[in-house]
Amino acid sequence: EERCQILILMAMFFCIVGSSITGASARDTFFLTQFNKSLLPLMFAFVAGLMVVVIAIYNRIAANIDLVKMIIFSSLFFCATLFIIRLNLNGFVIPVFYAWIDVIISITIFQFWLLAGEIFNSRQAKRLYSIIGIGGSIAGISAGYFMRPFVEKYGAKELLLPTMLMIALMAVFASLLNSSRLKKIKTSVEETKTNSSKAIFDPYLKSILFMVCAAAICSRIIEFQFKITAANTYSSPAQLAAFFGSYYMYLNGTTLIMQLFLTGFILQRFGILGGLI
Secondary structure, eight states: OOHHHHHHHHHHHHHHHHHHHHHHHHHHHHHHHHSOGGGHHHHHHHHHHHHHHHHHHHHHHHTTSOHHHHHHHHHHHHHHHHHHHHHTOSTTHHHHHHHHHHHHHHHHHHHHHHHHHHHSOHHHHHHHHHHHHHHHHHHHHHHHHHHHHHHHHHOGGGGHHHHHHHHHHHHHHHHHTHHHHHHHHHHHHHHHHHHTTSOTTOHHHHHHHHHHHHHHHHHHHHHHHHHHHHHHHOOSHHHHHHHHHHHHHHHHHHHHHHIIIIIHHHHHHHHHHHHHO
C-alpha cells in the first residue's frame, strides 16, 4: 500500500531537485559572468535577509491554509515570477533572480518533507526516505546529462523553461497525494493542538537550529570557493553552464549509489544519530 505514495513522492522530489539544478545553474551562470565575483559574499547576505522576510510572510499565509493548497499556490506563484524574470533577465534583475532561486529551492524542499511527514510516520521514514531520495538523484543525473546539449542549442537563459515546468508539476503531484495524507491528519489533529503550546526554545529545537546553522555556514564557505574557481576556469556562459551540468551529473550519480546501498542500511542499523556521525 506504500508503493503508489512512494512513486508519486519520488516523482515530486525528481521535479524539486531537477528544478533546483536547472534554476541554480542558470542564476550562477548569469551572475558569475556578468557581475564582479567579489560581490558573491554580498549575495549570500542578501539571500539570507530575503529568506527571513519571505519565510515570515509565508508562515503568516500558511498558518490558515491547507498544506497541499499552499504547495499549489506557491508553485503557481513561483512559475509566474520566473516567467517575468525570464523576460527581463539583465541588470539588477540578475541579483534578484539569484536570491529568488534560493527562496524557491528552500520553500519547495521543506514543503515536500512536510507533506511526506503527513503521509509516513517516523518508522516508515527510516525505511522509505532513502528510496524517495533516489528520485532526486535520478533528477540530478538526468538534468546534468541533458544540460550541456540543451545550453549549447538554446542558451543558458532557456534553462528557466524546464525549471518552470518542473515547479508546475510539483502542484500536480501534491494534489495526487492529498487523499493519502487526509487519513493521517484526521487522527492526529488533537495531538497537534496539544503540542502547539510547546515553547519555541525547546532544547530539541535549539539543537536542530544549531545543526542547521553549522551546516549552512560550512556549505556557504565551500560554495563560495567552488563558484569562484568555476568562474575563473570557464569564462563564457555556455561553458560555465555546461560545466555545472557535468558536475551535477557526477555528484548525483555518487549520491544515488549512497542512497541505494548505504543510507537505508545506516539509518536502520545505527539510527539517526549514527547517520549524522
